[in-house]
Amino acid sequence: MTSFRLVKTCLHSKARVGELVTPHGVVSTPVFLPVASQGAIKTLTPEEVKNIGIAMVLANTYHLYLRPGISVIERVGGLHKFMGWERAILTDSGGYQIFSLARLRRVGDDGVIFRSHIDGSEHHITPELIIQFQETLGADIIMALDECPAYDDGLEKVKVATERTHRWADRCQRAQKRRDQALYAIVQGGVFPELRRQSAEYLTSLGFPGYAIGGLSLGEPKKVTFAMIEETVALLPEDKPRYLMGVGSPEDIIEAVARGCDIFDSALPTRVARNGALFAWQGRQNIRNAVYSQMEQPIVADCDCYTCRSFSAAYLHHLFNCDELLAYRLATIHNLSFISNLVNKIRSAILDGTFVAFKDSFLADYQPTNEEVRLSQKQKWLKSRHLSQ
Amino acid sequence: MTSFRLVKTCLHSKARVGELVTPHGVVSTPVFLPVASQGAIKTLTPEEVKNIGIAMVLANTYHLYLRPGISVIERVGGLHKFMGWERAILTDSGGYQIFSLARLRRVGDDGVIFRSHIDGSEHHITPELIIQFQETLGADIIMALDECPAYDDGLEKVKVATERTHRWADRCQRAQKRRDQALYAIVQGGVFPELRRQSAEYLTSLGFPGYAIGGLSLGEPKKVTFAMIEETVALLPEDKPRYLMGVGSPEDIIEAVARGCDIFDSALPTRVARNGALFAWQGRQNIRNAVYSQMEQPIVADCDCYTCRSFSAAYLHHLFNCDELLAYRLATIHNLSFISNLVNKIRSAILDGTFVAFKDSFLADYQPTNEEVRLSQKQKWLKSRHLSQ
Numbered sequence: 001m002t003s004f005r006l007v008k009t010c011l012h013s014k015a016r017v018g019e020l021v022t023p024h025g026v027v028s029t030p031v032f033l034p035v036a037s038q039g040a041i042k043t044l045t046p047e048e049v050k051n052i053g054i055a056m057v058l059a060n061t062y063h064l065y066l067r068p069g070i071s072v073i074e075r076v077g078g079l080h081k082f083m084g085w086e087r088a089i090l091t092d093s094g095g096y097q098i099f100s101l102a103r104l105r106r107v108g109d110d111g112v113i114f115r116s117h118i119d120g121s122e123h124h125i126t127p128e129l130i131i132q133f134q135e136t137l138g139a140d141i142i143m144a145l146d147e148c149p150a151y152d153d154g155l156e157k158v159k160v161a162t163e164r165t166h167r168w169a170d171r172c173q174r175a176q177k178r179r180d181q182a183l184y185a186i187v188q189g190g191v192f193p194e195l196r197r198q199s200a201e202y203l204t205s206l207g208f209p210g211y212a213i214g215g216l217s218l219g220e221p222k223k224v225t226f227a228m229i230e231e232t233v234a235l236l237p238e239d240k241p242r243y244l245m246g247v248g249s250p251e252d253i254i255e256a257v258a259r260g261c262d263i264f265d266s267a268l269p270t271r272v273a274r275n276g277a278l279f280a281w282q283g284r285q286n287i288r289n290a291v292y293s294q295m296e297q298p299i300v301a302d303c304d305c306y307t308c309r310s311f312s313a314a315y316l317h318h319l320f321n322c323d324e325l326l327a328y329r330l331a332t333i334h335n336l337s338f339i340s341n342l343v344n345k346i347r348s349a350i351l352d353g354t355f356v357a358f359k360d361s362f363l364a365d366y367q368p369t370n371e372e373v374r375l376s377q378k379q380k381w382l383k384s385r386h387l388s389q
Numbered sequence: 390m391t392s393f394r395l396v397k398t399c400l401h402s403k404a405r406v407g408e409l410v411t412p413h414g415v416v417s418t419p420v421f422l423p424v425a426s427q428g429a430i431k432t433l434t435p436e437e438v439k440n441i442g443i444a445m446v447l448a449n450t451y452h453l454y455l456r457p458g459i460s461v462i463e464r465v466g467g468l469h470k471f472m473g474w475e476r477a478i479l480t481d482s483g484g485y486q487i488f489s490l491a492r493l494r495r496v497g498d499d500g501v502i503f504r505s506h507i508d509g510s511e512h513h514i515t516p517e518l519i520i521q522f523q524e525t526l527g528a529d530i531i532m533a534l535d536e537c538p539a540y541d542d543g544l545e546k547v548k549v550a551t552e553r554t555h556r557w558a559d560r561c562q563r564a565q566k567r568r569d570q571a572l573y574a575i576v577q578g579g580v581f582p583e584l585r586r587q588s589a590e591y592l593t594s595l596g597f598p599g600y601a602i603g604g605l606s607l608g609e610p611k612k613v614t615f616a617m618i619e620e621t622v623a624l625l626p627e628d629k630p631r632y633l634m635g636v637g638s639p640e641d642i643i644e645a646v647a648r649g650c651d652i653f654d655s656a657l658p659t660r661v662a663r664n665g666a667l668f669a670w671q672g673r674q675n676i677r678n679a680v681y682s683q684m685e686q687p688i689v690a691d692c693d694c695y696t697c698r699s700f701s702a703a704y705l706h707h708l709f710n711c712d713e714l715l716a717y718r719l720a721t722i723h724n725l726s727f728i729s730n731l732v733n734k735i736r737s738a739i740l741d742g743t744f745v746a747f748k749d750s751f752l753a754d755y756q757p758t759n760e761e762v763r764l765s766q767k768q769k770w771l772k773s774r775h776l777s778q
Contacts, residue, residue, distance in 0.1 A: 038711045040713045044715065045695075068706070072707070075683055075685065296464065296465050306434075310436075314464075317457070318456060324427055325714060326429045329432070
């Protein structure tokens with residue numbers, strides 16, 4: 001069984017520390033989940049991911065259903081064994097991917113017909129099938145099927161999608177057979193506060209062991225993202241974990257923790273790492289910059305990750321400059337370590353009662369990547385998403 | 390100081406076991422050196438390379454001179470420190486690369502003027518400069534500058550190149566200042582037995598601590614490769630190590646050991662790994678083959694490498710199928726482990742007096758990659774060499 005226990009709540013913000021007990025270990029929250037859509041954290045072995053201190057990873061039902069197929073993973077003994085990961089796994093239902101990566105053919109209450117982004121083959125999935133797939137994969141936390149609208153869809157379209165998400169959540173809950181997995185529902189509602197509130201209220205009424213906030217950080221302005229998080233969290237039960245989907249930059253995580261979110265996932269730290277953007281306390285550093293070409297020190301002086309303990313910034317710069325595959329690995333190790341350390345510091349600060357001071361100090365030093373860069377990266381990613389994700 | 394000691398010679402072949410003592414550890418021969426041209430074994434950390442059991446790696450003066458530049462590595466504290474590798478290193482002089490990768494401008498007795506394959510910039514190097522570069526890099530074994538003709542060059546052209554190689558070897562020897570590095574000369578002579586003999590005799594007369602056999606495995610038929618090795622080895626001193634450059638397939642290593650070679654390097658095991666060709670006792674296996682898509686066992690049942698201990702063939706097949714970067718790493722670990730194990734077995738067999746039986750049994754089981762595939766892979770590589778190597 002997977003259960004959640006609230007350990008401490010911050011007096012001056014909504015930040016909290018909790019404990020998720022899963023069949024594959026205890027996970028302290030706030031927690032960040034690196035993304036292993038296809039059953040691998042890009043460039044890393046499970047051993048390395050564990051050594052970084054990661055307690056749970058995210059895999060994607062959509063990707064794994066298409067390749068290698070659910071039955072292959074079943075045959076090999078389930079997803080944990082297949083990918084050689086002994087700690088906790090959360091599988092996303094694939095709702096977001098079906099609506100963003102695949103070519104949609106038809107969406108109805110019964111389910112979705114889509115064409116694979118890989119080979120164009122046609123597939124028909126239903127909420128019940130998605131639960132069955134996730135029960136076969138065997139993750140510790142599984143997600144209800146949701147319909148995820150684009151961030152610029154109008155009210156009517158988002159309303160239809162949100163209401164369908166509710167009916168699907170209900171069906172997913174009824175379809176669940178395994179009791180050792182926790183099924184989380186996904187709050188939708190786009191950028192419309194009223195829909196967000198309706199969604200949180202309806203899904204809460206069904207009683208899930210955890211709630212995700214979906215459909216955010218898709219290109220809308222950040223203040224809208226945070227406003228929607230606030231609207232939603234206000235209506236979610238205190239004693240259940242809140243999972244903010246697709247958010248993973250250092251500055252966004254700390255802001256979302258302050259607003260009461262517990263679980264995060266995003267491909268951002270690993271994706272930007274492969275582009276040569278390394279997290280540092282003063283913001284993202286571009287390792288390709290000539291300033292690093294002769295730097296004997298590691299990229300982050302006080303970082304205890306394998307990359308910073310072992311190599312100079314000059315070496316990392318050289319590897320990126322030569323397109324050596326090791327570059328992507330070393331940068332990924334650093335970025336995941338940075339996020340993992342940050343989340344550890346956040347937890348300690350909440351427990352010590354110093355979270356707000358820690359947050360203010362972090363954000364004062366950290367130069368966020370500006371909105372234009374952020375959006376253009378997102379666009380670039382959307383174009384090449386089947387390659388890069 | 391680097392020294393060599395012959396430990397045992399096979400009674401029924403020219404195979405021998407030796408011990409190279411270097412400032413960075415004792416290296417038992419026969420030994421295989423994986424290729425870290427740019428200061429990294431592609432996809433692997435030094436820690437992993439060490440765990441595989443690799444005792445020495447090869448880096449390339451040509452590549453490192455162009456990127457990041459010799460002075461950058463000097464500044465960071467030398468090549469061992471730059472790449473985080475504490476064991477032995479051999480640096481190739483870059484002769485082969487200048488004559489195969491770069492655009493040649495002029496070759497004369499004084500040196501070579503070439504244009505970089507990366508940015509077209511013009512460079513003038515001399516035997517003295519190449520020694521100076523290698524003394525700054527600080528490898529345990531360094532190589533004299535040689536002129537490497539193409540395998541289909543005519544007698545006259547090869548004669549000129551071989552004689553120039555001799556004059557350059559002499560100058561390299563005179564230029565050497567550091568006494569803790571062993572400088573090896575490179576026997577050339579193409580596919581002409583008389584030139585090979587002249588080259589071995591001349592270079593031997595200068596007295597080097599080790600001799601390399603260069604200019605082979607460049608596309609000539611295998612029986613010619615082996616005939617040239619035999620001609621050359623017959624004239625090299627018993628008590629000095631013999632380094633066969635650019636040879637690294639399992640079947641070629643075992644044949645060359647039988648002919649008296651001690652040291653090998655090649656990008657082949659790591660390059661074919663990234664193409665999905667994994668070494669097994671019955672020959673190379675293509676992991677992309679559908680036969681592996683559902684295989685619960687590792688690719689090589691009795692292999693004790695990290696990849697085979699940790700993952701099913703089905704998982705590896707899936708990673709290749711999805712172009713996950715982890716695939717290239719896991720395949721590289723397997724192939725280097727296979728070669729390392731093979732070389733260990735060869736050494737044990739020589740020590741036990743069972744080498745010929747071991748060799749015959751290995752070659753009876755091992756289905757060599759046919760000549761056409763081998764040549765077409767070489768051609769493919771020559772076309773994309775600045776990318777893949």
